[in-house]
Amino acid sequence: MLFKTYLTSAIMALALIGNAHATNDENIWQQELHQQYFAGKNIEESNEIIKLEAPYRAEDPALVPIQIKSQIPQTANKYIKKITLFVDNNPYPFVGEFELTPASGKADLAMRIRVNTYSYVRAIAEMNDGKLYMSKTFVKASGGCSAPIGADLDTAMQRLGKMKFKLQPDTKMSEPHLTQLLISHPNITGMQMDQVTRFIKKSHFIDTIKVTFNDKAILTAKTDIAISADPNFRFYFIPNTTGTLKAEFTDTACESPTSRKVCTTGKSYMQTYTIKP
Amino acid sequence: MKFFQLVSLLIFTPIIFASDTIKVKEIAADVYVHFGKHELPNNHNHGEIANIGFIIGDKCVTVIDSGANPTQGKALKNTIQTITSKPICYVINTHAHPDHIYGNRAFKDAKVKFVGHHKLSRAILTRSPYYFTKSKEQFGNQLTSADVVLPSIEVKNTLQLDLGNRILELTAHPSAHTDHDLSIYDSKTDTLWLSDLLFREHLPVLDGSINGWISELERLEQNSYTYVIPGHGALVTDWKHSLQPQKKYLLLLRKEIRLLIQQGKFLEDAIKTVAYSEQKRWKLFNEFHKKNISTAFAELEWEE
Ligand SMILES: [Zn+2]
Numbered sequence: 001m002l003f004k005t006y007l008t009s010a011i012m013a014l015a016l017i018g019n020a021h022a023t024n025d026e027n028i029w030q031q032e033l034h035q036q037y038f039a040g041k042n043i044e045e046s047n048e049i050i051k052l053e054a055p056y057r058a059e060d061p062a063l064v065p066i067q068i069k070s071q072i073p074q075t076a077n078k079y080i081k082k083i084t085l086f087v088d089n090n091p092y093p094f095v096g097e098f099e100l101t102p103a104s105g106k107a108d109l110a111m112r113i114r115v116n117t118y119s120y121v122r123a124i125a126e127m128n129d130g131k132l133y134m135s136k137t138f139v140k141a142s143g144g145c146s147a148p149i150g151a152d153l154d155t156a157m158q159r160l161g162k163m164k165f166k167l168q169p170d171t172k173m174s175e176p177h178l179t180q181l182l183i184s185h186p187n188i189t190g191m192q193m194d195q196v197t198r199f200i201k202k203s204h205f206i207d208t209i210k211v212t213f214n215d216k217a218i219l220t221a222k223t224d225i226a227i228s229a230d231p232n233f234r235f236y237f238i239p240n241t242t243g244t245l246k247a248e249f250t251d252t253a254c255e256s257p258t259s260r261k262v263c264t265t266g267k268s269y270m271q272t273y274t275i276k277p
Numbered sequence: 278m279k280f281f282q283l284v285s286l287l288i289f290t291p292i293i294f295a296s297d298t299i300k301v302k303e304i305a306a307d308v309y310v311h312f313g314k315h316e317l318p319n320n321h322n323h324g325e326i327a328n329i330g331f332i333i334g335d336k337c338v339t340v341i342d343s344g345a346n347p348t349q350g351k352a353l354k355n356t357i358q359t360i361t362s363k364p365i366c367y368v369i370n371t372h373a374h375p376d377h378i379y380g381n382r383a384f385k386d387a388k389v390k391f392v393g394h395h396k397l398s399r400a401i402l403t404r405s406p407y408y409f410t411k412s413k414e415q416f417g418n419q420l421t422s423a424d425v426v427l428p429s430i431e432v433k434n435t436l437q438l439d440l441g442n443r444i445l446e447l448t449a450h451p452s453a454h455t456d457h458d459l460s461i462y463d464s465k466t467d468t469l470w471l472s473d474l475l476f477r478e479h480l481p482v483l484d485g486s487i488n489g490w491i492s493e494l495e496r497l498e499q500n501s502y503t504y505v506i507p508g509h510g511a512l513v514t515d516w517k518h519s520l521q522p523q524k525k526y527l528l529l530l531r532k533e534i535r536l537l538i539q540q541g542k543f544l545e546d547a548i549k550t551v552a553y554s555e556q557k558r559w560k561l562f563n564e565f566h567k568k569n570i571s572t573a574f575a576e577l578e579w580e581e
Contacts, residue, residue: 055548059548059564059565059566059567059568059571060567060568060571060572061407062571062572063544063571063572063575065543065544065545065548065571067545110543110545112544112575116407116410117410117411117414142564142568145318145374145375145376145482145484146482146484146568146572147403147404147407147408148407149403149404149407151452151455151456151483151484151485151486151572151575151576152452152456152485152486152576153399153456154396154452154456155452155486155576159579162579166541168541169541180543182578182579184579191403191406191407192402192403192405192406193401193402193403193405193406193422193425228575229575230575230579232544232575232578234543
């Protein structure tokens with residue numbers, strides 16, 4: 001069937017062209033995101049302050065592990081104040097912003113995000129003096145059968161609100177200590193076909209997270225639908241005394257998956273963990 | 278018509294030749310299977326990689342999974358019509374993965390009822406926008422909302438479908454390969470159509486629950502069947518033996534991930550180290566293994 005072979009190669013050629021120009025560019029960042037989130041501000045592209053790491057090929061677009069590695073210590077005089085994350089080509093590119101303090105000890109972060117397609121992922125660090133530095137990396141979300149949703153929605157829904165702290169066992173007082181916070185939440189994107197009305201089409205996601213140690217802020221975050229279901233965050237804090245590590249989060253539901261104009265406030269949840277020497 | 282117009286028309290209008298059929302095998306009396314190739318969905322195969330087929334009763338025919346795109350669906354329909362003159366009464370979708378459902382459109386007809394797990398509709402609606410983009414970018418399929426065909430019959434636990442002197446027993450499974458797997462049992466030939474609850478040769482792909490999948494396998498292992506049809510891979514004629522590789526892989530995946538979690542390790546560590554001893558035993562290991570680790574890890578870290 002010659003005709004069909006020809007047709008197939010025509011479609012292939014088209015698809016290849018489609019791929020080539022699909023996403024490997026800076027347009028969305030330059031024309032939209034930079035202006036929207038950092039209007040008029042100069043951002044230096046550099047891996048000297050933070051370095052963003054993500055797998056080049058994301059085998060599971062629903063769970064892409066990313067790490068932000070800080071290249072400077074958090075001191076009272078000079079520290080990373082905020083890290084903002086974007087996935088350029090996601091339906092809602094803003095992933096989250098994470099405010100850190102000198103009490104964090106080290107401004108490293110790790111989390112799992114959703115990456116819908118081939119895209120730059122970028123992290124912008126804002127220093128306490130206001131200077132901005134950006135680290136970026138390109139991620140190819142693979143075309144397997146998984147979708148950037150979450151494998152088992154009902155299980156996450158039933159467990160919603162549950163939190164766990166996990167600390168590395170060898171706690172050395174007064175040194176930055178790696179801490180993991182697990183939150184159970186389906187973090188529903190709200191992206192779906194509009195055929196019937198019997199399903200909830202609203203997004204439903206965690207919008208704020210606050211972690212404190214003895215009421216001093218360690219990590220304060222605003223987050224969005226690009227955070228994977230059952231979010232998992234890693235960060236540092238200095239356990240220089242006995243006390244209480246506390247995590248609080250709130251969630252929200254928005255009418256549109258890509259606009260934050262009409263949203264209703266959800267509930268708040270809290271979890272504590274006792275630090276002993 | 279100018280040449281480039283013809284080309285663009287051809288590109289944007291999938292041409293379906295009335296005579297196009299696909300290769301099927303009658304694995305048992307009136308049970309026909311098209312065996313897919315072990316490939317990643319791509320521009321050559323247009324995602325047509327799954328085992329799909331049909332069962333013929335005295336009254337009518339049921340399709341089991343319709344293929345990856347309307348062209349494959351139409352070819353399956355043409356194939357059915359060359360084998361029997363009986364009408365198609367049901368299209369059963371075993372789950373929402375794109376290689377199993379996007380031929381549905383070719384069967385849309387007032388007389389055809391679509392059947393699926395009670396969570397299938399939700400899965401189709403939430404996954405479709407993503408699959409459509411992927412499908413266009415990566416497999417050369419132009420799918421639209423017209424390709425979204427939801428089940429009108431939903432199975433909560435079990436359901437019997439009568440094809441005329443042939444009763445099929447459908448089972449909606451708890452979360453396993455996906456959170457909406459449906460299997461079909463044909464008592465006439467003692468055939469269990471498991472679809473993606475069983476993978477052979479092709480690495481099992483986890484998109485539901487590893488604990489759920491292992492327990493479903495252990496439960497089904499107690500039964501015996503003359504034939505079992507996997508979603509990917511060759512026909513099974515020795516069930517208890519043939520399910521072992523998949524069971525072994527899933528058990529190993531779970532065991533090694535649980536160990537890392539106990540040791541306080543992270544997903545990134547697991548992706549680098551877990552269950553690579555299985556690498557040589559499977560096709561498409563490199564394409565899906567890391568995804569499986571990710572899905573399993575995200576589930577198992579919530580175990581107490
Ligand atoms: Zn599948």
